[in-house]
Amino acid sequence: MTVPSDEWLVVIDRQKVFAESDWSDWACPDGSFHTTDAAFEALAKAYGDRVVYTRYVAPTPAKDAWVDYFKDWPQFLVPPDDPMYDLTEDTAALAGGHPIVSLATFGKWGSELAQAIGGAKKIAVCGVATDCCVITTALAAADAGIAVRVAADACQGSSPENHQRALDTMALFAPLITITDSAEILG
Template sequence: MHPDAWLVVIDPQRIFADPASPWGSAMFPDIVEPVRRLAAAAGERTVVTRWVPARDPQGSWRAYLDAWPFADVPDDDPLLDLVPEAHGLSDVVVSLPTFGKWGPELAAVTGPVPHLVLTGVSTDCCVVSTALAAADAGATVTVVTDGCAGSSADNQRAALQVMDLYPPQITLATTDEVLGS
């Protein structure tokens, strides 16, 4: 892993990992080992994010939470907890009420134009939203294909295909490629 890169583990939460959750990804168990390997290499340059619903949702977020009432819970609800597999990956956790995690809060940790190595869930929502916004802001983004879990295999492929349209700002790589092994 490039020594200046920041590993961002997007939303490794029960709401996205639990198969019983309407938003659970069946692909989540497959990304645990790649994410752990990357976090071991990144060390203190690892950041974990969490999605939390806005306390006073505005605009389309109100309609979104009305459509998914199970997810409109307080920030400390167990549904929004990090999965046990994410514990110890980082002391830095950025919680935001947005799909995309790129913004002032994450930039305050990584710097304004970092090299981000993105992993997490779901590829077709929070990962792609983060990747596009970060690249648009000038970040160099590597999306780890085997370190991301989509809402379905088809949606995973579609999101990776979209992000693959943005080289050299966004590149796709496997865990082994990122780690240089």
């Protein structure tokens, strides 16, 4: 397996809060998070040292529009080190030694992520949720001139329909964003 030597993998928010549907209202439904495990693992291993992980954490304290947002989700307004915001065990096992960017924003593209990938101009993305943190990261990165490939089979949404809607929306931004899958990325 070979991936482009000038491309980084950005693994978006593979965290317990989005994986464990038995207790989290934010989790991908019906354990569907785990349908992405094999594709994510193959990508993470193939990119070697060129992988960065992101984490969503609640703003502390919530300000501005986030105040109203968290009125609907008070159970998630916890400190960034709360175990619900930990990476899933399989993700954490692969994340050791890699940069982890933790932000209180849905979109993870910004100076921290740009620095973590060493100024690279190409990224592949995977993670959750396709219709929230993945799409906002991909659009912002593309807007900044970064070539983005979305590994659709390594992403999952808040529902199958929302996952597809997000992929369809990102596809509108070709050639800045390319919707693909892990098999094509891995060649």
